[in-house]
Amino acid sequence: MRSLTRKGAATRQRILEGAAAHIREHGVAATTLDDVLDRTATSKSQLFHYFPGGREELLLAVARFEADRVLEDQRPQLGDLTSWPAWQSWRDKVVDRYRRQGRLCPLNSVTSHLGNGTPGAQAVVTELLHRWQAEIATGVRHMQDIGEIDPGLDPDHAAGALLACIQGGVLIQMSSGQTTHLEAALDMGIAHLRAGRPPQA
Amino acid sequence: MRSLTRKGAATRQRILEGAAAHIREHGVAATTLDDVLDRTATSKSQLFHYFPGGREELLLAVARFEADRVLEDQRPQLGDLTSWPAWQSWRDKVVDRYRRQGRLCPLNSVTSHLGNGTPGAQAVVTELLHRWQAEIATGVRHMQDIGEIDPGLDPDHAAGALLACIQGGVLIQMSSGQTTHLEAALDMGIAHLRAGRPPQA
DNA sequence: CAAAAAATGGACTGTCAAGTCCAAAAAATT
């Protein structure tokens, strides 16, 4: 994988995105390498040329790909949690993002098939969670700075709880198909941030 | 499956529990029928005799088995959320239960391999979530009755949010190995219940 | 006790999908 021609890079990307798309539609279990090949009009040798580690390496690449999307899909709101309306707007975006995604969570599907203990899969997920939590925590700190959140609250701790709310809501959505729990949990998490705020700012 | 001899029922149970144990230790992907056979000292014909649907039927049975355990493991506390100390005690039990379980969540593993859309898998999970949420909601109503929770709160809605907190905390634990998020989210959820309570009871 | 039904052993088959290999085409480099 020393040098990649522009053409080569394009092929690699095509395989990656094709695999991601197929997984989003059918899940990992129902995705074979041949499926990806057909969909992307490539051959076995190409797949193994660009992903020498085979299926496992491809799945890991898909996991990374999807992990990146998660945060990107929350922008710009996630990086701008500077007022209560902004928090609300972010909340709406998150709900909408997962409503669109439907019942299949590609990232969860992939990592669960890879095995959550796998170093690679674990790295992808923990890094995503860390970044996500850190961005929320930044928002919390900002609200503390402008006197809208009790300064006694630990921003990271609170962000972690809120993140868990989201994850749980999404998990439930995966079987129920409804975003009601996600909304309820997110609303509760945000309400809790506002609740203990100083008398007046 | 008309009639089952006592011996037959025992064998069936042995297969089921052996499968569940192997899955808990190694995950679904790394569990073949032969693994189960070896571990339970049974033969192919037995497995297909008691689970004519083969692998899929067995996995579904394991899902049911694990789903039952989830609620049972929270007893008696889950059914007795009648004071704040009782809630705390339940919280501790939940955290402890999942701490013991470690990084592998058998139920999540099984249903995700079956495909969350599968009617069978979906039925098992949604029923579990419903019962779980209902029991929490009962606890909330009781606290409202004794004036410890704002009667204006919708018990089912609040229970749903709390349930999402747990699910998310567990999901994060599956990759991080830590129960910190679970604890933070649960604490926040319970704190939220207490927060809006009437001035004095 | 005899007949029927249930339980068991384990070899065998078929399929499916991951991964290998080599030769040919296209592109880059000199």
Added chain:
DNA sequence: AATTTTTTGGACTTGACAGTCCATTTTTTG
């Protein structure tokens, strides 16, 4: 233009594993 590197096609190998089959033993039932 010649040579080297990268890209591509696709047949082939290999292994694993779900599921089938039938003969045999054990248990139940009348």
